[in-house]
Every structure is written in C-alpha cells, then in structure tokens.
Amino acid sequence: MKRIRIAVLSLAVLPLMMSRVAAQATGGKDLYDANCKKCHGVLGVPPKLMKEKFPKLAPFDAAFLAKNNVDAIVGILNKGKGTDMKPVKDKLSAAEIASIAAYVKELASKK
Numbered sequence: 828m829k830r831i832r833i834a835v836l837s838l839a840v841l842p843l844m845m846s847r848v849a850a851q852a853t854g855g856k857d858l859y860d861a862n863c864k865k866c867h868g869v870l871g872v873p874p875k876l877m878k879e880k881f882p883k884l885a886p887f888d889a890a891f892l893a894k895n896n897v898d899a900i901v902g903i904l905n906k907g908k909g910t911d912m913k914p915v916k917d918k919l920s921a922a923e924i925a926s927i928a929a930y931v932k933e934l935a936s937k938k
C-alpha cells in the first residue's frame with residue numbers, strides 16, 4: 828500500500844517539476860506573446876490585418892536574421908524603429924529584452 832502511495836505521489840509531482848523547467852526555457856516566448864505577438868504574429872509572421880495596417884512589418888526569417896543579430900534586435904527594442912515600432916525599454920527590464928531578442932532570433936532561424 829505504501830509503495831503505491833509513493834508511486835502516485837511521484838506521478839503527481841513530476842509534471843509540476845517539468846512545467847517549471849519549461850516555463851524557464853520559454854521566458855522569451857511568454858514575453859513575446861504578451862508584448863509582440865499582436866503585431867508580429869505568433870511565429871514571427873505578421874497577421875494579414877496587421878500587415879495592411881503597418882506595411883513595413885516584415886517576417887522574422889532568414890533574410891531578417893542576415894541583417895540583424897541579437898544585439899541589433901536588442902537595439903531596436905531599446906530605441907524603437909520608424910513610427911510604429913515603439914521602444915519597450917521603459918516597460919521591460921534589460922534581462923527581459925535580452926530574452927525576447929533571443930526568442931525572436933529563434934523564431935527567425937526556424938524559417
């Protein structure tokens with residue numbers, strides 16, 4: 828009986844531990860989803876309506892990555908770009924900006 832209880836307990840705890848690890852690894856994704864997804868799209872491809880509203884929106888893809896490394900992305904997040912890409916440095920910490928930039932690079936390198 829005791830052994831069964833231990834087995835049930837570890838089955839219950841394991842997903843909890845795993846979800847905590849996943850949450851750490853996806854910090855950039857959560858921040859991106861909360862702050863960027865609306866305009867840039869869930870996978871870095873702007874939704875059609877946004878593209879119509881902001882014609883300069885370009886997908887995060889290989890061509891984007893060829894022109895922008897992580898430092899350049901951090902720079903855009905700190906300073907903004909054009910009239911519609913607002914800087915986020917007053918809203919997010921340097922660490923948060925760094926993890927979003929890494930996530931944007933990850934999205935771009937998948938295309």
Ligand code: HEC
Binds near residue numbers: 862883904909915
């Ligand atoms: C209100 C819509 C909007 C939101 C929200 C937004 N952006 Fe943008 N973003 C734009 C537009 C529009 C441009 C194009 C600006 C230009 O070139 O004039 C742009 C440009 C960029 C660029 C440069 C792309 C290139 O091809 O040079 C990067 C990188 C970027 N955004 C990242 C982000 C990230 C990361 C976030 C979230 C923190 C974010 N943006 C939030 C609208 C948005």
